[in-house]
Amino acid sequence: MARYKHYDYNQTKMIPLRFADQIQPGTFEYTLSHVVDNDLDLTPFESRYCNDYNGAPAYDPAILLKIVLFAYSRGITSSRKIAQACRENVLFMALSADSQPHHSTIADFVSRMEDVIAPLFTQVLMVCDGMGLIGxxxxxxxxxxxxxxASKEWSGTRAELTRKQHKIDGAVERMLATHQAQDQQLEPEVQQKQVQQIEKLERVSAKIKKHLATEPERLGRRGKPIKSNITDPDSAKMKxxxxxxxxxxxxxxxxxxxxxxxxxxxxxxxxxxxxxxxxxxxxxxxxxxxxxxxxxxxxxxxxxxxxxxxxxxxxxxxxxxxxxxxxxxxxxxxxxxRFIDSTTYNQQQAKRRKERGSQFKRFTPADFDYDPVSQSCRCPAGKPMWLSLKGPVAGREVNRFQGYRKQCRVCPLKARCLRNPNQQEGRQVSFYPNDKQAKxxxxxxxxxxxxxxxxxxxxxxxxxxxxxxxxxxxxxxxxxxFTLRGEDKVNAQWLMYCLVHNIEKIATQG
Ligand code: SF4
Structure with missing residues (x-):
């Protein structure tokens, strides 16, 4: 019969642990601790506390900053997981001097970093520059x-969100009517499920209503309405x-x-x-x-x-x-x-274009003979066109020419010229003389x-x-x-990650 080494779960072992010895020179945690203790001005954090005479002492912001940045360097963003690491992980224990802050303290500290993160970023940059890391x-x-x-499902313009809310309200009404009609016939479990579903939709509808009532319409750079998100109105839908x-x-x-x-x-x-x-x-x-x-x-x-x-x-x-x-x-x-044979562009689209053949490519303004001096234009069939518009449109100077209807209708090139070969009007083409100069x-x-x-x-x-x-x-x-919401908070989180990256550069290159 095989024999195994003896073990005993009930034995006791004393492991001597000196926290300062756990933070070894040359490591990221050592650099982080050194930079926070010696190079950062943490006095802006003091305005957060008013416990000079009353109340419990607060956790030192240096401790909280160290453990949050160290957690970010290890891919941990959840405040509960950071708090757990401070209880279980010896490096977190060493950085926090075993103070074990509560997860709500960590979450509150992170969510209020937006006011203080920019100067801290600059101070770390000063350290990098002092070490000659910036060329x-x-x-x-x-x-x-x-x-x-936030979920992209809850994005939309004001009009789209209003439509969505009406649709949900309609669905709730229909479900309520069905529920009332079949009230006696359904099993209690099915009834309960229907009630839960109705309540859920009502909550969603109320959420959209609140958003529409409290948030102003989000406008794009050109003043047009753009999509806003119910959960995080500052975030955007992006490709x-x-x-x-x-x-x-x-x-x-x-x-x-x-x-x-x-x-x-x-x-x-x-x-x-x-x-x-x-x-x-x-x-x-x-x-x-x-x-x-x-x-x-x-x-x-x-x-x-x-x-x-x-x-x-x-x-x-x-x-x-x-x-x-x-x-x-x-x-x-x-x-x-060098990229002439590159296949990084959309191959399918290129293939389709090739299959269609160049004869189906629609004429562009470059195919028309436009003379800006005589203000005249000839189409690819060599026919003269008439000046249908001259002047500013939406702040841009435009010269617009149009083909004669009777010529376009019988033109052999109309398949490549007109958007629709059966259209009644002649081809239109616009030229922007001033734009061309600026570009x-x-x-x-x-x-x-x-x-x-x-x-x-x-x-x-x-x-x-x-x-x-x-x-x-x-x-x-x-x-x-990003785990936070709102542009200022997300920006603070982005800057904290950039701070971690720069401190790592100090550790490895400094
Ligand atoms: S469709 Fe009209 S504008 Fe186009 S090439 Fe023919 S005649 Fe000219």
Whole structure:
């Protein structure tokens, strides 16, 4: 018969534990503890407490900050799990000096970080700069879309939400009528289930009603109504590579030397164009605050960003501020001879286009002979067109021409020219003379710059600078979704993750 080593669950063993010895130099927790104790000004936290003479002593904000940032570095965002780790994990015990804060204390501390996180981020940046971790040569700006603590099912414009609420109210009425009619015949269990379902729908309807009564209509940049979310009105529905999500876009500007994040901000919008200007001014603010202040950083360092940040207004801003910027446009890859055989674009669409053949491609304004001097236009069939509109439309100068009806009806090219070959009206085509000049001055300048061999080389540094940072935050640090609600709170959580990333840089590169 086999013999096994003896064991006894009832034995007692004393394990001597010195918390200071658990935090070993060279580790992330050691750097975190050192930075929080020596480099951060935690006096802003004092305004939260008024227990100078009365009440119980509060947990030291240094302790709470250490355990929250350490938990984030281990992919733990739940305050209950952080509190549990402080009871069970020796590193958490050491960082918290075994003070074991309650999960509600941790949750309250995290949810109020929005007021104090920005100065803390700058102070950590000062430490990075003091150690020479910031090269100040190139900053790559990019965004990382992450789901929020809200469901996309509860998004909609005011009109859509009102329709939804009426639909739910109608369903409740129908269910109540059916329930009353069949009241005596149904089993008690089925009856109870129906009642629960009705109550649930009534709660949902009340939630939508409350949202419509308390929240103003959310307007887009052009003043048009856009979708709002009932649970988190600041979050937005946005397209990502993995489908549509309800979330926030965490934008970060990363220095190329050691991938230190120099500025970060979360936005409740899928579009990135409007975030370039606040990011640029944010970088300048951060560098003004550093001991080795540099108010002209934007003129000295290069800025790179992908096509999400490309717009006419942004190109104008880049040139107006005298920035050495490299912002790709949507066609950048297609113009690059190295990607001529690339299959990264939508293959199906390309295949369909090929199958259809170029003969079915509709004529674009470029196919028409427009003469801006004589204000005349000839169509691809060589027929003259008449000037149907000349003047501003929605603030843009436009010259609109139209084909003669009798010519278009019998034209052999009408299949490629008219939207509908049987339409009564002749083809319309618009030209925007002033727009063309403006675009040529900024967008074309940027295209010329980024398409040059040096421009391509400098732009290629963007990918290796900013993408590993998002990889670290999303995969290694486990930020898969924001757990707080509201743009300010989500921004605080995004900055805390960026803070963890920068402290890790101090630990590994400093
Ligand atoms: S459809 Fe009319 S506008 Fe178009 S090419 Fe023919 S004649 Fe010209």
């Amino acid at each position: 100040r040569e190139m900053f790559a700006i990019d965004g990382c879309k992450l789901p929020s603590n 990502t590579a993995k489908g549509v999500i309800q979330g926030y876009n965490g934008i970060a500007a990363v220095d190329s030397k050691h991938q230190v994040i120099v500025h970060a901000q979360a936005y409740g919008a899928g579009q990135e164009q409007h975030t370039l200007s606040p990011m640029l001014f944010g970088i300048r603010r951060q560098f003004r605050a550093l001991p080795e202040s540099d108010p002209f950083i934007l003129r000295k360092a290069r800025i790179t960003a992908d096509s999400g940040f490309h717009s006419e207004a942004n190109m104008k801003l880049i040139y107006r501020l005298g920035i050495d910027g490299y912002i790709a446009d949507n066609q950048f890859r297609k113009r690059d001879p 040529a001055s900024y967008i074309d300048k940027m295209k010329e710059k980024i398409d040059s061999p040096m421009g391509r080389h400098l732009y290629s540094e963007r990918l290796g600078t900013v993408e590993p940072v998002f990889g670290n935050i999303n995969t290694n640090k486990g930020l898969k979704r």
